[in-house]
Amino acid sequence: MCDIRLNKSSLLGEITVCSSKSVAHRAVIAAALSGRDITVKNVTPSKDIYATLNGIKALGVSYIFENETVIIKKSILNKNKKLSFNAGESGSTLRFLIPVFTALGNETTFSGEGRLPMRPLDDYLEIFDKNSVCYEKGECYLPLTVRGTFKETVFDVRGDVSSQFITGLMLSSLATDKEITINITTNLESKGYVDITAKVLEDFGCSVLFKDNTVKIKKGICSIDEYIVENDWSQAAFFLVAGAVAGDVTLRNMNLSSPQGDKEIVSVLEKAGADITRGSDFVKIVKSKINGFLCDASDIPDLVPILSVLGAFAKGKTHLYNLKRLRLKESDRIESTVSMLRAFGVKCESGDDYITIYGENSLCDAFVDSFNDHRIVMSSAVMALKGGTTLIKNYKAVDKSYPGFFEDYFRLGGKGEIL
Numbered sequence: 001m002c003d004i005r006l007n008k009s010s011l012l013g014e015i016t017v018c019s020s021k022s023v024a025h026r027a028v029i030a031a032a033l034s035g036r037d038i039t040v041k042n043v044t045p046s047k048d049i050y051a052t053l054n055g056i057k058a059l060g061v062s063y064i065f066e067n068e069t070v071i072i073k074k075s076i077l078n079k080n081k082k083l084s085f086n087a088g089e090s091g092s093t094l095r096f097l098i099p100v101f102t103a104l105g106n107e108t109t110f111s112g113e114g115r116l117p118m119r120p121l122d123d124y125l126e127i128f129d130k131n132s133v134c135y136e137k138g139e140c141y142l143p144l145t146v147r148g149t150f151k152e153t154v155f156d157v158r159g160d161v162s163s164q165f166i167t168g169l170m171l172s173s174l175a176t177d178k179e180i181t182i183n184i185t186t187n188l189e190s191k192g193y194v195d196i197t198a199k200v201l202e203d204f205g206c207s208v209l210f211k212d213n214t215v216k217i218k219k220g221i222c223s224i225d226e227y228i229v230e231n232d233w234s235q236a237a238f239f240l241v242a243g244a245v246a247g248d249v250t251l252r253n254m255n256l257s258s259p260q261g262d263k264e265i266v267s268v269l270e271k272a273g274a275d276i277t278r279g280s281d282f283v284k285i286v287k288s289k290i291n292g293f294l295c296d297a298s299d300i301p302d303l304v305p306i307l308s309v310l311g312a313f314a315k316g317k318t319h320l321y322n323l324k325r326l327r328l329k330e331s332d333r334i335e336s337t338v339s340m341l342r343a344f345g346v347k348c349e350s351g352d353d354y355i356t357i358y359g360e361n362s363l364c365d366a367f368v369d370s371f372n373d374h375r376i377v378m379s380s381a382v383m384a385l386k387g388g389t390t391l392i393k394n395y396k397a398v399d400k401s402y403p404g405f406f407e408d409y410f411r412l413g414g415k416g417e418i419l
Contacts, residue, residue, distance in 0.1 A: 004395035004406070006384035006416035010287075011247035013412045017239065018044035018402050019068070020232040020260060022193060025052050025092050026171065026200040027227050029100065031072040032056035032063075033174035034204060034222040040070040042229045047400045051090040055097045058085040059104070077175070080105040089114040089330065089400060095164035098124055098146065099172035102133060105149040110142060114372065115330060117142035123157050123165040154181045159188035159213070162325065166215070167197040173206065173217040184213040189298040189325070192261020199259045203227065230255045233262040235402050236283070237306050238378045239412075240265055243285035244274040245313045246385035249412065250284040264300050268293065268307065272314060292316030292359055301325055304355070305337045305379035311357035312346045313386065324353040330400070331371035340376055343368045344383055344390075363387040374400040381409055384416075391419075 019042045029052065031038040043049060045068070053065060060078040064071040083106050087094035094112060098121070101108040111117075117140040128135050133148040153176075157165050166182060173180040188194065194215070198208045204227075205220035236251050243249030256263065256278060266283060270276055272293045277284040292314040297304050304320055311318030326333035334350050341348045341357065345364040348357045365388040368380045374397045384390035395418070398405045410416070 002394065002396045003419045004392050004416060005419055006381060006390045006392065006414065008387060009246070009385055009413055009415040011239065011242045011249055011385065011409070011412040011414060014250040014252055015239065015408045015412060016252045017231050017235045017408070018046075018404060019229040020234075021046060021048055021401050022092070022196050022232075022234070022260065023200065024049055024229045025096060026167070026197055027229055028052050028056065028070055028072070029096060029171050030174060030200055030204040031070070031227065032059065032061040032075075033077070033100070033171075036074050036222060036225075038072050038224065039226045040072065040229065041068070041226065042231075043068050043070050044402070044404070046403055047088055048090040048093060051088040051093040052096070055085055055087065055093055058083055059101070077104060078106060082107045084109045084111070086111045086113070087116060088112065089116050091116060091119050091162075092164055095121070095124075095162065096168045096171055099168040100175050102146055102149055103172040103175040107145070107147045109145040112142045120161060123161060124168075127155055127157070153178045154183065156183045156185050158186045159184040160186045163188070163190040163193040166194050170194075170197045170201060170208075170215060170217055173201070173219055174204070177219060179216060179218040182215040182217075184215070188213060189322075190261060190301065191299055192259060195259035195261070230258055232402075233258060233260045233265060234302050235378075235405070237262060237265040237303055238382055238405070239408070240269060240283065240285050241306050241310045242382045242385060244269055244288050244290060244310065245382070246287060247412070248286045250282055252282050254281060254283055256281075256283070261299050262303055265303055268295060268303075269310070272310065290314040290359075292318045294318075295320050296322050298322035301333075302375065304333060305340070305375045306382065308337050308341055308348070308355055308357055309379050309383050311359055312341060312344070312361050312383065314357075314359035316359055318357045318359060319354065320357075321354040323355065331373040331376065333373065333375070336369075336371040336373055336376050337379070339371075340368055340380055340383070344387055365389045366391070368392045370394045370397050372397045374398045374402065378402065378405055381406070381414070385414070
């Protein structure tokens with residue numbers, strides 16, 4: 001594991017953040033199942049994206065990945081074959097591709113690394129039971145061997161565990177000529193991620209009707225040869241908060257009309273008192289006086305670590321709630337976020353589904369255990385801008401989603417050294 005030492009500093013200037021991992025996953029899978037040659041551009045290399053590329057390779061799809069461009073070749077998909085696939089630590093990859101492999105009738109053994117074998121798959125197991133799809137698993141969810149294919153085209157799935165299950169079923173429509181109907185049986189959380197999936201499928205020629213917690217998808221004729229992935233609001237959030245607490249930062253090439261739910265970071269910052277300027281394709285933020293805020297994070301769970309950092313510098317109390325799903329991320333993100341805050345001397349408390357942060361803290365030197373969680377590393381780096389000397393354990397966890405994070409951080413004036 002590699003550690004990094006950071007020192008108090010300010011971030012000043014302009015950057016373009018990495019491309020959206022959420023969009024890239026979906027676009028690569030859609031292109032792989034399109035039955036034609038398609039070039040997907042602006043794909044930031046990351047461990048999670050490589051996991052998805054390994055997934056389409058297991059399906060028999062040929063591709064070339066260089067210069068942030070994935071050239072996907074028209075390929076004969078593996079059907080009714082015996083396959084194996086390791087999804088690494090990527091929950092998105094695993095949950096997106098399980099229904100695709102199954103819709104194609106393959107017998108597949110899925111495996112994973114890190115905490116991925118412990119992340120729930122119950123929604124799929126219930127669907128398998130209803131469709132007489134055979135499966136075998138051990139004490140954890142992985143390894144999981146799935147045999148058979150779906151007999152039905154109507155699926156019931158919860159919306160309050162993970163929207164990734166809904167996305168996986170939506171993407172599986174590309175592996176069949178039948179219309180698929182998904183009934184969401186509970187309140188839908190993280191709707192923005194389902195919206196991303198719907199937009200990508202429509203871009204690839206599908207008909208998508210999303211109404212009253214029911215999604216209907218019918219594969220259409222794909223007529224595109226090129227797809228450009230937009231930039232990532234989840235990753236932009238780290239630099240926006242950095243600008244609000246310790247700098248003057250402009251993010252270029254941002255789509256303010258994006259279906260990405262995490263663009264909500266702009267509204268949260270504005271409500272907290274941040275000085276933000278929105279342009280047609282950029283966002284500029286300067287150091288601001290931040291007030292404590294209340295935030296229902298059910299639709300933006302990935303923003304919780306960096307919003308907790310914002311709360312640490314706010315005047316008054318910040319309360320983040322509806323966080324229960326964070327217990328089963330790359331780390332227990334309630335526990336790891338609170339651990340990070342306390343390492344810096346921030347007063348906070350937590351419960352089963354909330355974190356409360358008491359602001360206006362004087363930060364101490366900190367040793368931060370990243371829990372091998374990319375979002376904890378990046379949030380800690382933003383906190384370090386106002387701290388003393390900060391040592392972050394295993395900073396390379398950022399390779400999961402944003403390998404160039406520290407290049408951008410240092411380019412804007414962040415101070416520190418890799419140990």
